Amino acid sequence: MKTAAEQAGWAHHEERINGVRLHWVEAGDGPPVVLLHGFPEFWWGWRRQIQxxxxxxxRVIAPDLRGYNLSExxxxxxxxxxQALVADVAALIRHTGADRAHVVGHDWGGxxxxxxxxxxxxxxxxxxxxxxxHPRAFGREIRTPDQMRRSWYAMAFQLPVLPELAIRARNFALLEAVFRAESVRPGAFTDDDIRRYKEAAARPGALTAMINYYRAAGRSPxxxxxxxxxxxxxxxxxxxxxxxxQLTCGLEEWVPNIRIECLPEASHWVAAEFPEKVAELLTGFLRAP
Structure with missing residues (x-):
């Protein structure tokens, strides 16, 4: 059976970019749009927005960020x-032959x-x-007890080895719970989606690489x-x-040309829960004069 990507005619690429072998999926033609996924997904997180x-x-370009799935x-x-993550994306944009691109990111990709x-x-x-x-907004809110409580996992990820063992236990039960328990819309993640995310996390070196995003953020200037x-x-x-x-508040100081769309019924997994709405918002925004 063909995958959704094959049915849509999406192309897979794998090349050395910024000194690292990156894999990405590409579809369409026109001004480039780069879609950056978050933890613990990979390019598949944009499966409902690509087409x-x-x-x-x-021209949609959805990479596996370094450390994820098929990328090095x-x-x-x-x-x-x-700095390394940003350099990868800047180099990927140059690799497309364009000077600049629309950039869309979720979670770590954001x-x-x-x-x-x-x-x-x-x-x-x-x-x-x-x-x-936004980094400045997070720096402000992490001082609050509520955000500190919500960010417990990022602090736990600073430990060596134990986070990998915990996530891998019982066939990646914690990873599955991230999607199943935190999503507020039933059916947002299918059994096939969960299988794909588990397989990607199980690739040699992937889980440590994925967690190293948090470790690097906690240790690097x-x-x-x-x-x-x-x-x-x-x-x-x-x-x-x-x-x-509250992380959406006060951003005009650092992003003066910002438009904020809050979806009261969506969770962190907004693109999976409300794919049509997210696609509509993105296409309308990116096509605006």
């Missing part, structure tokens, strides 16, 4: 510092997108973020935050268990 964006006249998994925490827009603004046309905090001048769309599922909705 609508391609049909709307965009460099060893060591330092390989996952934000964090990379925020930093890309701040540190390599010449590579970004329009910016769209789904449930990923970050670049200085800068004003983001790009037109920016922030889509936020208000029932996110890990991130307070």
């Amino acid at each position: 609508p964006l391609a049909d709307a006249g965009f 998994k460099p060893r060591g925490v330092a390989a996952y510092r934000i 964090i990379v997108a925020w930093w890309l827009a701040m540190t390599a603004p010449e590579r970004v046309d329009r910016l769209a973020i789904l449930n990923a905090p 970050r670049p200085e935050t800068r004003i983001i001048p790009h037109p920016t769309l922030l889509v936020w599922g208000e029932r996110d268990q890990a991130l307070r909705v």
